[in-house]
Amino acid sequence: MEIEKELVAIELEIDSKESVLAFLGSRLLEKAYVKEGFVESVLKREETFPTGLPTIPFGIAIPHTDGDMVNESKIAFATLKNPVKFLAMGQSGELIDIKVVFMLALKEPAAQLATLQKLVGLFQNPETVSKLAAITSAEELNDLINIKA
Amino acid sequence: MKKLLIICGTGIATSTVVKGKVEEWLKENNLTQDVKIYQSKVSDEINRIDEYDIVxxxxxxxxxxxxxxxxxxxxxxxxxxxxxxxxxxxxxKR
Structure with a gap:
């Protein structure tokens, strides 16, 4: 899946998890890729089932919610100028400094398995995590996602 | 055949990726015939976790x-x- 230019934010200057999610969510909402209430739903889910991953050398978060809040499957992306804290997935109360955010708006995740697998493949290599954090354009991001299978 | 359950918060993105990874691993290790994979969300499974061999x-x-x-x-x-x-x-193997 190609990540659209309008859904890519580079070196976002923002100071909280909530702001990042609201920012990316509003981009998705502007194009009607998600339904009203998507951001609230993601925020709520993040409380119960956090999505921060302790990847090396920077943390990556993959906020998402149920497919019924989504009109069309898309991924929004942001790198953050200053890391913000997300709770760690599968841990109780552990906070992670997040530098890269992939907001997943997925209607049917199984249909996007190839893309999800590629992303997770990138997360597992410190070199590609660093590259993700240093992305300067949507084009560069898509190249990176598509090259590293 | 062992029943392997994969769970995440809402049974959406994360468990889908994990399932893919586990399937690859089973294949590489010639274990595909030994394991049946189930995917779900945590809230649906808490009360019947004993039905599975591996979670x-x-x-x-x-x-x-x-x-x-x-x-x-x-x-x-x-x-x-x-x-x-x-x-x-x-x-x-248990």
Whole structure:
């Protein structure tokens, strides 16, 4: 899946998890890729089932919610100028400094398995995590996602 | 055949990725015939966790079922994958 230019934010200057999610969510909402209430739903889910991953050398978060809040499957992306804290997935109360955010708006995740697998493949290599954090354009991001299978 | 359950918060993105990774691993190790994979969300499974032989989770589970669950986060971060699969393998061979 190609990540659209309008859904890519580079070196976002923002100071909280909530702001990042609201920012990316509003981009998705502007194009009607998600339904009203998507951001609230993601925020709520993040409380119960956090999505921060302790990847090396920077943390990556993959906020998402149920497919019924989504009109069309898309991924929004942001790198953050200053890391913000997300709770760690599968841990109780552990906070992670997040530098890269992939907001997943997925209607049917199984249909996007190839893309999800590629992303997770990138997360597992410190070199590609660093590259993700240093992305300067949507084009560069898509190249990176598509090259590293 | 062993029943392997994969759970995440809402049974959406994360468990889909984990399932893909586990399927690859089963294939590489010629274990496809030994394991049947189920994918779900944690809230649907808490009360019937005993129906499964192996449980991999990417989300926090209640204390009473904690001992039954193997942490699947390594499949997302790449950190600690080998020890995690050793645990899964031990359960398959049990």
């Amino acid at each position: 991999l989770s990417t989300t926090l589970v209640p204390d009473n079922i904690k001992d039954r669950v193997i942490d699947g986060i390594p499949l997302l971060t790449g950190i600690g994958i080998d020890p995690m699969f050793e645990k899964v393998l031990a359960e398959i």
